Amino acid sequence: MPSPLSLQLAVFRYILGRKLKGDQRFPLVLMLEPLFACNLECAGCGKVQFPPDVLKKRLSPEACWEAAEECGAPVVSVAGGEPLIHPDIDRIVDGLTRRGKFVFLCTNALLLEKNLHRFKPSARLILSVHLDGREPVHDRIVCRQGVHKTAVSAIRAAKAAGFRVMTNSTIFQGQDPAEFRRFCEELAGLGTDGIMIAPGFAYEKAKGQEMFLKTDQTKAWFREALKDWRRMGWDFNHSPFYLDFLEGKRDYDCTPWGLPLRNVLGWQRPCYLFEEGGYARTYRELLATTRWDQYGRASGHPACAHCMSHVGFEPSSVVDAFSSPKRFLELVWDYATIRGPRKAQAAYPR
DSSP: OOSOHHHHHHHHHHHHHHHHTTOSSOOSEEEEOSOOOOSOOOTTOOGGGSOHHHHTOOOOHHHHHHHHHHHOOSEEEEOSSOGGGSTTHHHHHHHHHHTTOEEEEEEOSTTTGGGGGGSOOOTTEEEEEEOOSSHHHHHHHTTOTTHHHHHHHHHHHHHHTTOEEEEEEEEOTTOOHHHHHHHHHHHHHHTOSOEEEEEOOOOTTOSOGGGOOOHHHHHHHHHHHTTTHHHHTOOBSSOHHHHHHHTTSSOOOOOGGGSOEEETTEEESSOSSOOTTOEESSHHHHHHHSOGGGSSGGGTOGGGTTOOOHHHHHHHHHHHHTSSHHHHHHHHHHHHTSOOOOOOOOOSOO
């Protein structure tokens, strides 16, 4: 796992503490969207389809800090929209890290290089750059030429400045598993600190509904793309159990409370991916009043039928690892068999 050791230990202590208290539902990561506005209109995303008055909304730094403290999760993923558009994004991130949170700042990187000076490298801050594949694939998915080149340049600049940088990739219909394996090789050469990967969720507002994979397609794709990944030296920022789930080797149901979402409209029900249940005013209200049994694959809800996203299933896989001593030892052994990351080699020629 490429996350800093301090983050891993913090999450370990947090989960152990919640389990010892007998808590059945608790958050692992707060998904925080301080705005919906974005400088891209990707076919697989529905955020920019909100009406203009909603796209103008911004969460204040104080509201972001309050949400993090109320939720209590040790990790905060700051997304959007494009968070670097927010005029106070540096204050938001600084306030979260000062409160002891580990922060993933998610960005398409179009504004990253010229905004690096607003942040300080820290073990508590990880820059998570959206890259869905090699140049032709990524630019096609984000619906604009040249975005990949800009993102790679920003990654180089961030690494040179001492930041920890990971990438996040969403997989859609038509992407080639072999091409993605070459992409992972290139990321290793670029010196990135980790890869996050998940199948796309069919957002109701997304323009390209034909892009999304069905369950059997997802499992087949990941079996091919992740073949022998433990021996390849690729750093995935996921539990190995979740990657097994994507390949169809393990089965879980969704635990959507594991990654709750606070955005400009409130605490979104039931999860980060769709808003059918409306919004709660507080995290406590979200947890207590959401009809969780109506969602997840076991519920039969049509929107959940083909979802295998990390939002609901990564928490399931992490909790599973702590469900018994046997399971935990299995996880430890799994990590022990993963080949260490390779040294950076020349990739993406300047």
